[in-house]
Amino acid sequence: SARCPEFKEKEVRQKGIENLRKRGIEGLVVIGGDGSYRGAQRISEECKEIQTIGIPGTIDNDINGTDFTIGFDTALNTIIESVDKIRDTASSHARTFIIEVMGRDCGDLALWSGLAVGAETIILPETETDIKDIAEKIQHGIDRGKKHSIIIVAEGCMTGDMCASELTKYINVDARVSVLGHIQRGGSPTGADRVLASRLGGYAVELLLNGETAKGVGIKDNRLVATNFDEIFNTSERQINQRMLGLTEELSI
Template identity: 65%
Template sequence: MKKLAVLTSGGDSPGMNAAIRAVVRKSIFEGYEVYGVYQGFQGLITDNIEKLELGDVGDIIQRGGTKLFSARCPEFIDAGVRKNAIENLSRRGIDSLVVIGGDGSYRGAERLDAEGIMTVGVPGTIDNDINGTDFTIGFDTALNTIVDAVDKIRDTATSHERTFIIEVMGRDAGDLALWAGVAGGAETILIPEDVSDVKAVAERIEAGMNRGKKHSIIIVAEGVMSAGECGRELRKYINVDTRESVLGHMQRGGKPTGSDRVLASRLGAFAVDLLKDGVSGCAVGIENNRLTETSFDEVFAEDHQIDRVLYKLSQELSI
């Protein structure tokens, strides 16, 4: 019987459990024996690997986080460490692996593929910063978490006639900030992909105040600056009452949206299909609602690009 393993690595994202469930059930449907690797690449090293049955992934599609847990494992870059991990897989007869995670997880997956373990990556990160896919698992849920927070903060911003600066996650990508800003009607969106001119932001807020506007919402991506830094910079140019909110890790938790559950199910099952057909060394994704595969080399070839049309629209609508 063919044997396949699945692990989650890096930061958790809502929908990872749905992806695990899809990998396990699709594998069993296709006649594979499937194993779960606990604590990511660290679990490969420590041999924290267990066989999974259908019931082991029951009642998890609606849960945030990851049933298999996750851990950072910088030592996996060492060839000797990876050799130990490969031996742990080979001893069980496992020659195929699905890695659910982001950019760093993909790099570990690429190394394993080059060393004889057929590997496919599934994009699991709230940051939406992976090439080869329009959306990553967890992005939609995190986006909705942020929008819900922005809606609540706007209520108090209106009541107290204040400018609120909301810091969101995303690492070096501005997708969460951009999409949340458009959905939440933010007056200003600061993203890493564009030069942040706080003086221009101050001028825009002042112009709004002059025409009677009582409050403003600024969304700043963590890759630009912190909310506190943004507030201090803003007050250099304008006398305005500000409050800062850092949403933090609440963005990574919670029940996955229906959209993330469906996306995770499709991508997890597709990864198994590729391995069954002998395809590896790539990541799955979705583009224009079509499942795609992209080699790891192509994924790493250039930085993820922001939707410039959406960014332009955000500026046009925030006048």
């Protein structure tokens, strides 16, 4: 895991394995992302008597083997609530607001929140961005009488300040930046996240009782699935939902 790089060392992993043995732990459920999964896989390889199952937990929704990760819906709703409030002041003061959300390599938070709040433009790390095209779109809205605009930008693509600086080179707008930051990582879980966590947790225990190991649980088409760690690691990167992206363009016209 990125939060415990020492675990990449075999000696450190052996200490962890010994601690599990001392406590009589035969099954380990790891909640996290790619790094946590890799650590769990190493444990299952180096200590056959300890079973490991991974549960996807990250707000970025960037883990293979599942449609949704625990935390994504909660962060999404936090963004929506924040942007709804920002839109009030954007409207009353006739401003263009650029809202930077989390998502270093995966733009799901930006995409889903942008669609939910009716953003005029969404900037994602998975797609090429031409600020001039965005400026023309914003200007077209102004020409039609639009008084304000909302732009959602994923942090992995560019910073909100960078976007504002580039945008104002092409059009004369009062562009303000709001970086939501770590507010996206906190708060009470939504109902959807609570239900998802309960379903995945129950399924993880079921797999352990059935003797399964070195697998990550997930939800696909609302069905519980289990995928080997190797398959999760070797699957190509998740693709952005092009239909949703196209829909945001249609609705923002």
